[in-house]
Amino acid sequence: MKTILEIQKLDRQIRALEREVETCPASVDFEKYKKVLQSGRDRFNQLENQANEIIKNFNLANNHLSNYKGGSDIIKKKNTANINLDNISSLISDANALLGDLSEENRRVEDLVRKSEEIVRKSAELSQKLTEAKLRSKSIKAKIEQKKQEVAPKIVELQKKIAALEPKVQDKEKYEKYIEMKQKGIFPVYVPLVDVFCGGCSVELPLNFIEKLKTKKMLPCEHCGRIIMLDK
Ligand SMILES: [Zn+2]
Known part of the structure; x- marks a missing residue:
């Protein structure tokens, strides 16, 4: 990563x-x-x-x-x-x-x-x-x-x-995803979680999303589709 x-x-x-x-x-x-x-x-x-x-x-x-x-x-x-x-x-x-x-x-x-x-x-x-x-x-x-x-x-x-x-x-799969989204004009692709907001589109994320993120470590933002990472 x-x-x-x-x-x-x-x-x-x-x-x-x-x-x-x-x-x-x-x-x-x-x-x-x-x-x-x-x-x-x-x-x-x-x-x-x-x-x-x-x-x-x-x-x-x-x-x-x-x-x-x-x-x-x-x-x-x-x-x-x-x-x-x-x-x-x-x-x-x-x-x-x-x-x-x-x-x-x-x-x-x-x-x-x-x-x-x-x-x-x-x-x-x-x-x-x-x-x-x-x-x-x-x-x-x-x-x-x-x-x-x-x-x-x-x-x-x-x-x-x-x-x-x-x-x-x-992680070839993650890189393929990166290329794919970049080509679609979504950039940056991998963004951090900033407090309770998406580091890409700044939308406030629901509590259950953050809970899920804590276990999964990486989840697509429901609003902009960027991948939010828990660890930077
Ligand atoms: Zn977002």
Whole structure:
């Protein structure tokens, strides 16, 4: 068991080195960059949807306008063919209504033009930001790589020590369990009993569990599955 615990200690050092890479400023920056890129993509999609909406409204406005064109022809016909004192006032009010509608339609089209210009401007801005972020990510990646290179020989050294210890492991079954749980991401695998708490997940252990542990010396935690040892 002593050898397994020694190996666990070395594995802990390897993990600490790996963690050093994961938490170095460049890695933190890289996580931020990934978020920027994702929100940039989302924003692009939003803009695209807005642009599609505007195109749809443009087409609607176009249809309206061609309807009005027909309307104005009717008024022209009325004006030339049937103009008389009885219908002149209704013709004038028709024409005024048409003018009002047209200027309303015109405002709507102008509004659409403004919106689409805004979208083009925002897209260009966003595109520039994303290009800058991509450029920055290259230097961030280089820094992460540098950090990896820095810890790599230390990790190799620790792995060599583990390889040298492995043949000395007497309890193969316990070591297999160790490897299996480590691969599942449960680490450390063998933990001490700390007062009445699991040395891995800190859950308070029931009294009957501790009683059982006193006779068995080693028991898996009911909460995290780590093996709690009575003797360190
Ligand atoms: Zn636990």
